[in-house]
Amino acid sequence: NAGVTQTPKFQVLKTGQSMTLQCAQDMNHNSMYWYRQDPGMGLRLIYYSASEGTTDKGEVPNGYNVSRLNKREFSLRLESAAPSQTSVYFCASSEWIGSPYEQYFGPGTRLTVT
């Protein structure tokens, strides 16, 4: 039972390059989330997927796209990376049965855009 896994752990991109961050969970959760964490900014929601087949924008969706590939997997794509996207990215999953359950987080991807 690995929980939430993310790949890669580290990535360096040049401005304009593209990449996809992968996330998978093995807890059979319906909801999945992508956050970015920057110093002094806390956690900011990029996109989330309340259930398989749905995705919605969070606070800071510009420059990102997501795909809920199946119930387990939720990927985040940067089409044309910018230095402002340098950050630590976290994927999370949770369940919702009448009220919110806690979110489980992956170990994060540290992305640097030069």
Place this chain on the structure above:
Amino acid sequence: AQSVAQPEDQVNVAEGNPLTVKCTYSVSGNPYLFWYVQYPNRGLQFLLKYITGDNLVKGSYGFEAEFNKSQTSFHLKKPSALVSDSALYFCAVNAGNNRKLIWGLGTSLAVNP
């Protein structure tokens, strides 16, 4: 608009002393409240939550939190701090059926030996 405030960027406490990390919230409707901890270079870990019922909630690692509806607060507490409690602590709130949490900016706790 819904919001969460953690009024202290940093809290310093001596090992063995009680600790409090503060959180206040503003939501319409009944709040669901959470505390998470983040150790350096790690993802966030769930500590405890308040959904309904007893205002005093007990969680992992000896932490507890008290829900105070009149003061719209959910402060995290521990009777006796350990050096290993040094970490970044986040408060979060959900109100309504939108599957999202609103996060505070975090409080850095330093426990000094």
